[in-house]
Amino acid sequence: MRRKPFPWHIVVFLAPAVLIYTLFMIYPMLASLKFSLYQTLDDGRQVFVGLGNYIKLLTDPNWKEPFWNAFWNNVVFFIIHMSLQNPIGLFLAVLLASNIRGAWIYRTIIFTPTILSVVLIGFAWKLILSPTWGIWFPLLDRLGLGDNEVAIALLGNESSALITLSLISVWQNIGIPMMLFLAALIRIPNELIEAAQVDGANSWRIFWRIQFPLIIPTVGIVAILTFIGNFNAFDLIYATQGALAGPNFSTDIMGTFFFRTFFGFQLRPGDPNMGATVAGMMLLIILTGVLIYLYGWQRRMEEVQF
Amino acid sequence: MSKRFTTVLAMAALLAATFLGGAFAKQQVIIESWRTDDLKLWKDVIIPAFNKHYPDIEVIFSPTAPAEYNAVLDSKLQAGTAGDLITCRPFGKSLELYNKGHLAPLNDLPGMEHFSEFAKAAWTTDDGSVTYCVPMASVIHGFLYNKDLFDKYGYEPPKTWEEFMDLLAKMKKDAPALAPLVMGTKDQWEAATMGWHNIAPNYYGGEAGRKAFLAGKEGFHTDGFLQGFEALAQWAPYLPRGYKAVSYSDAQQLFTQGRGFIYPAGSWDIGVFHQMNPKLNMGAFKAPPPAGATKSYISDHPDIALGLNPASKNQEAAKKFLEWLTTEEFADLYGNALPGFFPLHDYNITIKDPVANEFLSWRQTSEGTFRMTYYKLSDQKPDAETDLWTASVNILNGNQTPEEAAKWIECRLSSWYQPHKHFYEELNCNK
Numbered sequence: 001m002r003r004k005p006f007p008w009h010i011v012v013f014l015a016p017a018v019l020i021y022t023l024f025m026i027y028p029m030l031a032s033l034k035f036s037l038y039q040t041l042d043d044g045r046q047v048f049v050g051l052g053n054y055i056k057l058l059t060d061p062n063w064k065e066p067f068w069n070a071f072w073n074n075v076v077f078f079i080i081h082m083s084l085q086n087p088i089g090l091f092l093a094v095l096l097a098s099n100i101r102g103a104w105i106y107r108t109i110i111f112t113p114t115i116l117s118v119v120l121i122g123f124a125w126k127l128i129l130s131p132t133w134g135i136w137f138p139l140l141d142r143l144g145l146g147d148n149e150v151a152i153a154l155l156g157n158e159s160s161a162l163i164t165l166s167l168i169s170v171w172q173n174i175g176i177p178m179m180l181f182l183a184a185l186i187r188i189p190n191e192l193i194e195a196a197q198v199d200g201a202n203s204w205r206i207f208w209r210i211q212f213p214l215i216i217p218t219v220g221i222v223a224i225l226t227f228i229g230n231f232n233a234f235d236l237i238y239a240t241q242g243a244l245a246g247p248n249f250s251t252d253i254m255g256t257f258f259f260r261t262f263f264g265f266q267l268r269p270g271d272p273n274m275g276a277t278v279a280g281m282m283l284l285i286i287l288t289g290v291l292i293y294l295y296g297w298q299r300r301m302e303e304v305q306f
Numbered sequence: 307m308s309k310r311f312t313t314v315l316a317m318a319a320l321l322a323a324t325f326l327g328g329a330f331a332k333q334q335v336i337i338e339s340w341r342t343d344d345l346k347l348w349k350d351v352i353i354p355a356f357n358k359h360y361p362d363i364e365v366i367f368s369p370t371a372p373a374e375y376n377a378v379l380d381s382k383l384q385a386g387t388a389g390d391l392i393t394c395r396p397f398g399k400s401l402e403l404y405n406k407g408h409l410a411p412l413n414d415l416p417g418m419e420h421f422s423e424f425a426k427a428a429w430t431t432d433d434g435s436v437t438y439c440v441p442m443a444s445v446i447h448g449f450l451y452n453k454d455l456f457d458k459y460g461y462e463p464p465k466t467w468e469e470f471m472d473l474l475a476k477m478k479k480d481a482p483a484l485a486p487l488v489m490g491t492k493d494q495w496e497a498a499t500m501g502w503h504n505i506a507p508n509y510y511g512g513e514a515g516r517k518a519f520l521a522g523k524e525g526f527h528t529d530g531f532l533q534g535f536e537a538l539a540q541w542a543p544y545l546p547r548g549y550k551a552v553s554y555s556d557a558q559q560l561f562t563q564g565r566g567f568i569y570p571a572g573s574w575d576i577g578v579f580h581q582m583n584p585k586l587n588m589g590a591f592k593a594p595p596p597a598g599a600t601k602s603y604i605s606d607h608p609d610i611a612l613g614l615n616p617a618s619k620n621q622e623a624a625k626k627f628l629e630w631l632t633t634e635e636f637a638d639l640y641g642n643a644l645p646g647f648f649p650l651h652d653y654n655i656t657i658k659d660p661v662a663n664e665f666l667s668w669r670q671t672s673e674g675t676f677r678m679t680y681y682k683l684s685d686q687k688p689d690a691e692t693d694l695w696t697a698s699v700n701i702l703n704g705n706q707t708p709e710e711a712a713k714w715i716e717c718r719l720s721s722w723y724q725p726h727k728h729f730y731e732e733l734n735c736n737k
Contacts, residue, residue: 131548132556156550263377267684
């Protein structure tokens with residue numbers, strides 16, 4: 001019997017992706033992790049400090065407080081996305097999948113903010129909500145809220161800034177879950193839905209009994225994408241509130257905290273080693289989330305499907 | 307055939323000319339800066355004036371947005387791609403660059419004798435031995451006011467803090483649609499820079515107070531420093547509607563459009579305001595001292611200087627430019643082209659802009675001091691300057707009382723600043 005020849009073609013086809021991924025993703029990630037285990041002295045020498053930087057980040061009050069503040073703000077940011085962006089995205093997808101007239105127009109309009117630059121989005125919303133220019137003010141006056149301290153400075157109050165920014169982000173990114181859900185919904189064979197209709201099921205029942213169970217894998221994917229995206233988020237906060245993530249760090253999330261630590265701010269010099277440490281914690285948080293997804297959800301999904 | 311040959315030949319000649327031309331090209335000097343606002347001025351006025359003397363040196367002014375400047379510069383310096391000349395921030399940041407070998411010592415540069423010790427202080431090592439940047443200008447804090455609106459309502463610029471507060475109250479009653487004091491807290495730095503740094507020296511007593519603070523005799527929670535926070539807190543009712551979300555550029559627009567009376571300013575705003583609204587009729591008054599004070603103090607802050615990147619390949623040309631910066635011609639040009647940036651040279655130059663001149667005249671009647679958090683107090687994390695932004699904003703936004711904010715910032719500072727260690731115990735900071 002002849003042995004099968006070694007499948008060289010597989011190696012050839014995998015090589016570009018493996019090379020590029022290693023060079024631009026895996027190597028920098030490992031280098032950054034290594035960097036977080038060192039401390040730079042004033043004369044530029046690097047000394048190995050083991051987990052010292054991580055211990056400092058989690059125990060020193062000057063590091064611990066901003067870190068946990070950023071973490072919990074990020075959790076709020078994520079919860080708002082999960083509880084608004086994804087359900088509304090799903091709702092819109094169901095509407096669009098139900099052959100309403102002009103579906104492609106709605107699809108395009110709802111998806112447009114997603115492809116716009118975040119800087120543009122941030123700037124546009126800053127203008128809309130600006131107390132000097134914004135169309136927000138006349139609107140408030142109509143509603144009789146012109147004297148409400150919080151409403152007239154949505155981005156300036158500690159109580160409202162993070163929620164406002166989360167909602168802007170939801171508005172911008174809602175196109176992505178919508179498209180993913182829509183793609184999944186379209187894949188559902190029409191016979192199933194028609195059969196249900198013949199059996200007298202209403203839309204509500206069809207959704208919960210047929211459509212939703214069949215798109216559950218997509219729900220998981222959207223959730224994990226939202227999670228990764230949210231804990232890596234940086235740009236919207238930076239574009240609207242600046243690197244200090246004001247007021248009083250109430251909109252500081254992991255990304256902005258990392259930026260300030262790594263690059264420094266105004267008079268404060270950057271600390272690349274501590275920055276790498278914060279990045280290491282971000283990796284750990286995201287990794288934890290992804291592992292929970294893979295083992296807790298994906299595996300169960302496979303058991304259901306096969 | 308022959309036609310094609312000629313074309314090829316011509317192209318080859320052109321190509322060769324380009325390369326040869328490149329080899330013999332002018333020497334190039336690139337300037338790193340955060341003054342994006344001044345790009346046009348450098349291109350149209352300053353560089354042409356320099357080229358009259360040195361036509362062979364091509365100077366390129368390449369600014370980065372102010373907020374990103376430090377970070378961008380750091381990474382460029384580390385990668386070895388930074389320009390030949392580096393615009394120096396005052397105090398700690400530049401000292402750090404010098405210590406890391408990113409700024410060359412300039413003690414021997416011809417022309418340095420035209421700067422006083424005070425002028426050079428912000429860019430000299432602590433022991434006074436090495437100066438590493440050529441001082442360009444300082445900025446002065448004060449208040450700009452809309453003269454037309456003042457005339458309309460018959461107001462006079464206030465002389466004391468009490469008059470100032472009365473005036474603000476009157477404005478609020480007379481013209482509810484206009485903002486008495488145009489400043490927002492969204493971008494945070496204005497509250498500290500145009501607020502605290504502007505008015506507090508009158509309470510803590512300028513340089514003497516600053517030195518007592520450095521030595522650990524005073525803290526943010528004692529005497530004049532606390533009074534500075536208390537004075538700032540009195541501004542809150544007079545800021546524009548929705549001030550918590552009003553950014554720096556929003557405030558500039560509000561004031562230049564005549565939608566407010568008084569603008570807590572840095573002198574650098576003068577030039578910007580002339581551009582934004584050439585018809586705006588502005589006046590200025592200095593930070594009003596409390597009634598009965600015998601002396602008044604202003605914030606006269608060395609802000610901008612230019613240093614040499616030791617890694618530059620065009621050291622000679624770059625030094626020529628630095629030398630030119632020390633001349634009277636440059637001082638005159640800079641001071642008048644950028645009203646509000648006051649050259650630090652010892653020449654007797656005339657500033658033509660009346661508003662800028664008003665600012666400059668306070669040097670005669672008041673004692674100058676620089677922003678106290680810039681020297682030493684911001685060398686380590688948590689740095690006093692950024693904390694001062696947070697504290698000032700919290701006070702104006704009503705999130706903290708002046709006492710709470712003062713205690714908070716003092717605790718943060720005394721956690722690492724040795725001369726203040728005793729305050730850490732006294733204030734029970736670890737609780």
